[in-house]
Amino acid sequence: MTYYLARRMLSFALTLFAVSIVVFAAMNVLPGDPALTILGLDATEDALAALREQLGLNAPLVTRYFLWVGHALTGDFGVSHSFGVPVSELIGERLPLTVSLALSGIVLTVVLALALGVGAAANHGKAGDWGVMFLSQIGIAIPAFWLSMLLVILFAVKLRWFPPGGFPGWGEPLDAMRSLVLPTVALALVQSAVLARVTRSSVLEVMRQDYVRTARATGFSHRRVLWLHVLPNALVPIVTIVGMQFAALVTGTIVIENVFYLPGLGRLIFQSISNRDLPTVQALVMLFAAIVVTANFVVDLVYVLIDPRLKSRA
Amino acid sequence: MTRKLPSNLLIGAVLVALVVAVALLSLVWTPHDFAQMNIRGKFAAPGAEHWLGTDQLGRDVVSQLMAAARNSMAVAFIAVLLGGSIGVALGLTASAVGGVFEEGIMRLADLGFAFPALLFAIMLAAVFGPSLSNAVLAIAFINIPIFARVTRASANQIWMREYVAAARAAGLGRFAISRDHVLPNIAAPIIVQATIEFAVAILAEAALSYLGLGAQPPAPSWGRMLSEAQTLIYLAPQLAIYPGLCIVTAVLGFGLLGDGLRDVTDPRLSRER
Numbered sequence: 001m002t003y004y005l006a007r008r009m010l011s012f013a014l015t016l017f018a019v020s021i022v023v024f025a026a027m028n029v030l031p032g033d034p035a036l037t038i039l040g041l042d043a044t045e046d047a048l049a050a051l052r053e054q055l056g057l058n059a060p061l062v063t064r065y066f067l068w069v070g071h072a073l074t075g076d077f078g079v080s081h082s083f084g085v086p087v088s089e090l091i092g093e094r095l096p097l098t099v100s101l102a103l104s105g106i107v108l109t110v111v112l113a114l115a116l117g118v119g120a121a122a123n124h125g126k127a128g129d130w131g132v133m134f135l136s137q138i139g140i141a142i143p144a145f146w147l148s149m150l151l152v153i154l155f156a157v158k159l160r161w162f163p164p165g166g167f168p169g170w171g172e173p174l175d176a177m178r179s180l181v182l183p184t185v186a187l188a189l190v191q192s193a194v195l196a197r198v199t200r201s202s203v204l205e206v207m208r209q210d211y212v213r214t215a216r217a218t219g220f221s222h223r224r225v226l227w228l229h230v231l232p233n234a235l236v237p238i239v240t241i242v243g244m245q246f247a248a249l250v251t252g253t254i255v256i257e258n259v260f261y262l263p264g265l266g267r268l269i270f271q272s273i274s275n276r277d278l279p280t281v282q283a284l285v286m287l288f289a290a291i292v293v294t295a296n297f298v299v300d301l302v303y304v305l306i307d308p309r310l311k312s313r314a
Numbered sequence: 315m316t317r318k319l320p321s322n323l324l325i326g327a328v329l330v331a332l333v334v335a336v337a338l339l340s341l342v343w344t345p346h347d348f349a350q351m352n353i354r355g356k357f358a359a360p361g362a363e364h365w366l367g368t369d370q371l372g373r374d375v376v377s378q379l380m381a382a383a384r385n386s387m388a389v390a391f392i393a394v395l396l397g398g399s400i401g402v403a404l405g406l407t408a409s410a411v412g413g414v415f416e417e418g419i420m421r422l423a424d425l426g427f428a429f430p431a432l433l434f435a436i437m438l439a440a441v442f443g444p445s446l447s448n449a450v451l452a453i454a455f456i457n458i459p460i461f462a463r464v465t466r467a468s469a470n471q472i473w474m475r476e477y478v479a480a481a482r483a484a485g486l487g488r489f490a491i492s493r494d495h496v497l498p499n500i501a502a503p504i505i506v507q508a509t510i511e512f513a514v515a516i517l518a519e520a521a522l523s524y525l526g527l528g529a530q531p532p533a534p535s536w537g538r539m540l541s542e543a544q545t546l547i548y549l550a551p552q553l554a555i556y557p558g559l560c561i562v563t564a565v566l567g568f569g570l571l572g573d574g575l576r577d578v579t580d581p582r583l584s585r586e587r
Contacts, residue, residue, distance in 0.1 A: 019428050026437045141565035143517055143537075145524050146558035149544055153551045164547070251430045255521055259544070270525065273440050281440040285433055293428045 004304065012297040019289045020072075024065050027282045037276045038081050068282075077283035082275035087283045090268060097167065098253050098264035101183055105249050108188035109195060110242060114231075116192065117199025122226055124204060132196060139193025144252055148186040148259040155182060165261040183260045187252050191245045198241045202234040209233075235306050243299030247292040254288070323574025329567025333560075337384035346374035348381040349532045357550055369539075369553055370546055379560055381534035386564060389450055389528075390515035397454035398508055401461025406496060408462065409469035410488040419462060426459030431518045435527045449528035453518045457511055464507050468500035502579040509572035513565045520561050536561050 035051040036043065052058055056067065071078065077087035120132035156164035162182050168175040206212065207230055215225045254266035261267070265284055272280040340348075345365065352372030360367045366375040408419040435452035442448055472478060473496065481491050522528035523537030531538070536557040543553035 015425060015428060018425050022425070022429070023437070027441060137570070138562065138566065141513070141517075141562045141569060143520050143524075143558070143561055143565075145521060146540060146554075146561065149540065149547065149554045149558070152547060153554065157548055157551065248430070251432050254432060254436075255525065258525060269436060273436065273444075276440070278440060281436065285437055285440075288433055289428050292430065296427075 005301075008297065008300050012293065015293050016290060019293060020069055020286060021065070023282060023286045023289065024068060027278055027285075028061065028064065034081075034278055037278070072283070072286070078279040080272070080277055080280045082272065082277040082280070087280050090280065091265065091283065091287065094264045094268050096170065097262060098250075098257070098266065101180060101187065101253050101256070101262070101264065102246070102250050104180065104184045105187035105191070105253070106242070106246050108184055109191040109245060109249070112188060112192035113195030113199050114238075116196040118203055118226060118231060120196065120200045121203035121207065122222070124207075129200075132200070136193040136196045139190055140197075142190055142193075144186050144190045145255050145259050147189060148182065148256060151182045151186055152260075165259070167262050179260075179262075183256045183262060186259070187249055187256055191249055191252075195238070195241055195245060199234070199238050202237045203230055206230045206234045232306070236303065239299060239302050239306060243295050243302075246295045250291050250295070251288060320574045320577045322570040323578060326567050326570030326572070326574050329563055330571050333383055333564045333567055334387060336380055337387040340377075340380035340384045344374075344377035344380045346377045348373065348377035348534050350374070366556055367552070369542070370550070375553070375556060378534050378539060379536070379556055382536045382539060382557065383560065383564070385446075385529060385533060385535050386516050386519055386561075389446070389453070389519040390512050393450045393453035393515045393519075394457055394508055394511050396450070397457025398461045398504070398511070400454075401458040401463075402465045402497075402504060404458065405462040405465025406469055406492045409466045409473060409496070410492045416466070420466065423459035423462045426456065429456070431456045432521065432525075435522050439527045444527045444530065446523075446529045446533065449519060449522040452522070453515050456518075457515075460511060461504070461507060464503055465500065468503045469496050472496045472499050502575075506572055506576045506579060509568055509575055513568035513572065516561065516564050516568065 033048075033052075034055060034057065035048045039047055039051060056064060059067070068078075075088050077091070079085065080087050080090055083090055116132045116136070120129045123129045152164045155161045163179050165179075167179050170176050203226075212225060212230055215229050216222070220229075253264060254269060256262070257264045257266035258270055265287070269281060269284045269288075271277075272284065350373060352368070355364075355368055355372040356370055358364050358368040358372070364374050364376070366379070368374055369378070404419050404423075408416040431452045434455050435449055438448040438452055439445075469492070478491060478495055481495055486494070519528055519535070520537035520540070523535040524541045525537075526541065529535035529538050539557040540554060543550070543557070547554055
């Protein structure tokens, strides 16, 4: 158990280290002069040299990498070229919105997927099962940003129940939550289509086991056996997919925030690209990649909790 | 023995044939020039002249959708072929060489999974500026670890077969065995994976173009049409419908075809699906 944890922690740390090298290399080794990008083509050579010195671009690449990582570990991601404030400040302002969106998205995904998946499995071969399978097949093929636009057309343009986009700020909690409803639904519907399928096939697999028949024969109700005996044993593949989906959902927020004009990290990344604001892009890409890696790491830990057999195997 | 073909295979094949046929047709014929603007004829209603009407610049919607189909197919084809070839080569080599090399390749593949196509495209766009070729590279990149894993897992099973042992005994080298014996025997799972990744690539291209990281104007793209339609959502909501339906048709088609092919080539997996 301790060995398994230590191994997973080590590989988690190594992956993060490797990811940081890839991000840094992609943004710094590739051709292009950040000073020239910031000041423009008609900048004087003196000004360029001064800015290069100020940005620390004259130091060797390896030194710059370790400086970047060292500072990043203390929460210092440098200063944004376009906003003129520390990148960490920009991230701090926008993080709550992105986190709220991702968390509400994953909660809705899991609730919808478990209800649909378990329901489909319980009605295996009947109309409800086929309906869920059909809908999830379509759901997998729908781009989240197009679904968002359909939701906007229906619920914002026609019915006017929700705003079509924008965010009023956390000062008005009710309006803030209202403006997150459509983005959350758009994120969750597509992801739950995938998860519902996995839930269904995993539950069906467990329902064939002998102990399920025994539990039914003992006189437990169908519903009780389904939720208390079958579902817990069907969780391993479901948790795997949830972990992968959380990663997809977090990067999905980048797209969704742009559809709904939400001022989160995803919008920030795009503003930074158009402003050629490399320190900000670099910090945000690293942050998103780190979230993906962390989600996978957490899945590995959760495995041990829900399937004790894995402890000994590792 | 006549076994019924799975319905997902049939429906998928029909949808894929439809999309590919439209993409090919657009090379030689579209009802109008897809880029031809006609401001006076903007937002025309569907009719005999413009089957699905015109957009905010008076361009024919059907012609744009058709031209976008070939863009979508080309991007998906190049990206999956490029990423798939590299991934298959890495997976085959990893399986043939084994040991530290295999371990190294697979850990690198794990690293690749930390970068969704979107993040990779964002990095490329930040450094080189947004372009369709960067989008293709980003989509190709995410395919490398996927194919490397599938290939290695399938190839490792083949290496344990007796006919491989016989080939080794006959003096064939690792490279020759990989090419002549392993690859032909793992073609099925690779083709299935490629079909599924084709669907993923179509979705990714649409998302990247929608975000402005893919096809640049005036290149036709379903994703870019949607981003233009979004600004007109109160004025002409119908423009936001058609490109999305095209994406869903193409993605659904390749997804179903991939599932169907898997059911046919690997019957163990097909039950309960």
